[in-house]
Amino acid sequence: MKTVGLIPARSGSKRVLNKNIRKLSGKPLIAYTIEAAIATKSLDKVIVSTDSHEIAEISRAYGAEVPFIRPNDISMDDTPDRPVMLHLVHWIETNMKYFFDYLVYLRPTTPFKRASFINNAIKTIANNDSLSSVRSVTKTEGVYHPYWMFQCNNNLLRPFIANVDISTYYQSQLLPPCYRLNGVVDVLRTNNIKSSEKNIYGKQIGFIEIEEKFSIDIDNEFDFSLCEFLMQKDLTTKNKEDCNNDI
DSSP states (O other): OOEEEEEEOOSOOTTTTTGGGSEETTEEHHHHHHHHHHHOTTOSEEEEEOSOHHHHHHHHHTTOBOOSOOOGGGSSTTOOHHHHHHHHHHHHHHHSOOOOSEEEEOOTTOTTOOHHHHHHHHHHHHTOTTOSEEEEEEEOOGGGSGGGOEEEETTEEEESSTTOOGGGGOSGGGSOOOEEEEEEEEEEEHHHHHSSOSOTTOSOEEEEEOOGGGOOOOOSHHHHHHHHHHHHHTTTOOOHHHHHHOO
């Protein structure tokens, strides 16, 4: 079994200027993901896919491989994940004659990821042949639960999910368990990425659960400030169990 970690890091972010290499608590944002990936014993390669020579230079300085500069036509605002993954797979198979079983997708905008999370995701799919992929999730509770959300139509509020009587769930304890994707780590079978199917994650999707405090995804200035605050206050310090799993 061979496993490659892919960190996508295009330039040109608009909501947070130079987001992937902006300093967060003294280090470029992308450095946190590179360091977690390198500390993961289950990855054979850690590769950054970027269209920026500056991002490439910083990524190499923190230990990642950057064997190519990603073409501009798959580095746009609206470029989905699959073309970026396919480009990596085809490039290293063609140019490096390197073939691998799993691709681990590690978005650099989640700076609190741990090596243990990556290891656990890889183990989950490796130990279950029926899974097409594994994705990390976080439990959604309280005001963020979809049962407590609305649509605004014609100046009126309507339940976001039809046929849900919100009054039935007047306390958060009554809400059914619900989970959201957090983008911390995804593991896909390489054959699924190369297939003609549009859904690269397949139908049998496994998961690992990650606490809210470790799953913040930086999308705007507020998220960046929140991460800075948490790091300064040391509110995401690894507990004993995290440290034991980071092997």
